[in-house]
Amino acid sequence: MDENHKQYLHRVMITGLGVVSPLGCSVTDFWTELLQGRSGVRTITNFDTAKCRTRIGAEVIDYDARRHFSRKETQRLSRSSQLAILAATEALEDSGLNLTAAESSKMGVIIGSSIGGFTASEPFFRTYFDDGSASPLIIPVVMNSAPASNLSIRFGFKGPLMNIDAACASSAHAIGYSFHQIKFGLLEAAVTGGADSALSQGVMHAWSSLRTLSERNEDPARACRPFSLDRDGMVLGEGAGILVLESERSALNRKAKIYGEITGYAAASDSYHLTKPSEPGLAGVMRDALASASLLPNDIDYIAAHATATLWNDKTETAAIKDVFGPSAVEIPVVGIKGAIGHSIGASSALQLISCVLSLRDNLLPPTINVNIPDPECDLDYVTEGKRPRNVTHAMSNSFAFGGSNASLVVSRYLSHLSSGN
Amino acid sequence: MKPNHHAESNMTREELIERVKETIAKETNISFSGVHLDTRLEDVNIDSLDMIEVALALEKTFNITIVTTELLRFQTFGDVIEELQRKLSSE
Numbered sequence: 276m277d278e279n280h281k282q283y284l285h286r287v288m289i290t291g292l293g294v295v296s297p298l299g300c301s302v303t304d305f306w307t308e309l310l311q312g313r314s315g316v317r318t319i320t321n322f323d324t325a326k327c328r329t330r331i332g333a334e335v336i337d338y339d340a341r342r343h344f345s346r347k348e349t350q351r352l353s354r355s356s357q358l359a360i361l362a363a364t365e366a367l368e369d370s371g372l373n374l375t376a377a378e379s380s381k382m383g384v385i386i387g388s389s390i391g392g393f394t395a396s397e398p399f400f401r402t403y404f405d406d407g408s409a410s411p412l413i414i415p416v417v418m419n420s421a422p423a424s425n426l427s428i429r430f431g432f433k434g435p436l437m438n439i440d441a442a443c444a445s446s447a448h449a450i451g452y453s454f455h456q457i458k459f460g461l462l463e464a465a466v467t468g469g470a471d472s473a474l475s476q477g478v479m480h481a482w483s484s485l486r487t488l489s490e491r492n493e494d495p496a497r498a499c500r501p502f503s504l505d506r507d508g509m510v511l512g513e514g515a516g517i518l519v520l521e522s523e524r525s526a527l528n529r530k531a532k533i534y535g536e537i538t539g540y541a542a543a544s545d546s547y548h549l550t551k552p553s554e555p556g557l558a559g560v561m562r563d564a565l566a567s568a569s570l571l572p573n574d575i576d577y578i579a580a581h582a583t584a585t586l587w588n589d590k591t592e593t594a595a596i597k598d599v600f601g602p603s604a605v606e607i608p609v610v611g612i613k614g615a616i617g618h619s620i621g622a623s624s625a626l627q628l629i630s631c632v633l634s635l636r637d638n639l640l641p642p643t644i645n646v647n648i649p650d651p652e653c654d655l656d657y658v659t660e661g662k663r664p665r666n667v668t669h670a671m672s673n674s675f676a677f678g679g680s681n682a683s684l685v686v687s688r689y690l691s692h693l694s695s696g697n
Numbered sequence: 698m699k700p701n702h703h704a705e706s707n708m709t710r711e712e713l714i715e716r717v718k719e720t721i722a723k724e725t726n727i728s729f730s731g732v733h734l735d736t737r738l739e740d741v742n743i744d745s746l747d748m749i750e751v752a753l754a755l756e757k758t759f760n761i762t763i764v765t766t767e768l769l770r771f772q773t774f775g776d777v778i779e780e781l782q783r784k785l786s787s788e
Contacts, residue, residue, distance in 0.1 A: 346726060351746070411749035 287457045288526040289534040291370025291519030293362035297333035309641040310662040314496035322476040329488040331495040333512030333617025355391030359422035359470030362515035370519040383434040383462045385453045386423035387445030387469035389621035394475035422470040447624035447674035447682035451540035464521035471621030472513035501582035501611030504650040509583040512617025516625030535635045539568025539685030557595035564683035572600045579631045579672040582611020590652040609655045614644040624674040631670040724754045734775030
């Protein structure tokens with residue numbers, strides 16, 4: 276983009292955060308537990324896992340729907356929609372946004388959700404195949420766009436409303452799309468992120484059949500081992516991570532607390548395989564994200580890795596990071612938080628990005644837990660010793676989805692003197 | 698196959714109103730004590746999705762069929778009663 280056009284671009288601030296996760300139902304609980312190296316992976320108790328090779332998952336446990344929703348609401352809100360509303364409530368309160376009707380008309384709701392519809396549909400279709408009756412609620416409850424729609428309805432936002440489904444990269448693309456909308460002046464603010472639940476009997480069995488899940492049922496907290504030589508797969512989870520994004524002008528006008536800014540986003544595809552990652556694809560999207568942020572590889576202080584703990588993801592991601600960052604890759608801390616929170620599919624990228632934002636705020640990195648045995652093909656600095664102090668000015672967050680949809684986001688400390696005056 | 702006889706067709710209007718109230722209250726978990734014939738269903742928090750479930754329950758209770766165009770015309774409690782009475786008396 277030439278210099279003449281840059282003056283019309285807006286910087287995009289992060290002014291509110293909300294989290295519902297297996298480590299707790301608030302940003303504070305999530306971050307405290309993550310820094311402590313705790314695991315939210317447990318033996319599944321909510322449904323029968325007898326026929327499944329895997330019997331562990333990362334459930335949101337300290338959550339009782341009846342405390343937050345009426346009986347009628349719980350019937351009409353899937354688990355993903357409920358978690359989305361809870362996280363968005365925290366994010367909006369945190370942001371201090373108090374929108375007039377006119378402002379609400381420009382507030383976008385762009386959410387990533389991908390698997391929650393499958394899990395929500397199971398009880399309905401169980402009834403249908405048992406007795407032939409189909410509830411009129413099936414479609415409005417299970418559609419993957421329901422979490423986004425329910426946020427718009429509940430909070431009165433009338434700007435663009437959509438769900439982005441790109442499997443495990445859904446919420447990275449949702450955040451990236453919102454970033455572009457604000458950057459190019461099409462939106463003033465957005466509620467974005469992801470909400471999803473991958474935990475139901477049939478869905479878990481399906482993932483297990485694909486041989487992607489850890490089968491270390493006897494040791495749930497230590498089952499998911501990103502970058503470890505003895506890793507045996509991911510652990511399914513659930514949760515919601517919601518961010519309030521707004522233009523620098525909007526944030527400064529209302530004297531909002533600014534956590535940081537989104538400075539880069541790239542989206543690209545492997546164009547290769549439905550389940551296997553491609554190193555050139557992963558490297559390419561990281562390079563594009565750096566270019567989008569106008570940064571060089573050595574500007575990045577920290578990488579939040581996709582790190583699912585599958586054999587292929589972790590070694591391919593490591594190779595791609597080395598390709599992009601060269602010999603200095605070993606000097607950049609790389610953390611995978613899925614060992615602690617599992618893989619919440621559509622919500623995972625948003626939870627990961629929120630952890631990056633908190634690292635910017637506190638200059639602290641969470642550890643990668645459960646790295647037991649070094650893998651010669653995973654030879655970067657994975658912060659295995661526990662939380663680590665680190666000055667973070669620019670952090671990259673990677674998301675690589677089944678089907679080859681890749682996203683990389685860059686978040687940066689907000690330095691007001693860099694502003695061109697928007 | 699259609700049954701030859703409907704016990705419901707011999708009901709008085711008052712009995713019909715009570716049975717419909719019971720059916721709707723059971724289906725929606727909404728108290729129907731203060732509801733009159735001219736009460737708008739929306740005003741007692743029964744929306745279009747609830748009405749689909751209510752119609753299903755009424756079909757079972759009274760052994761009738763409510764087609765979609767009829768369902769869409771139900772605005773007040775009285776609309777439901779009039780339609781049911783018409784259906785039951787034409788049997």
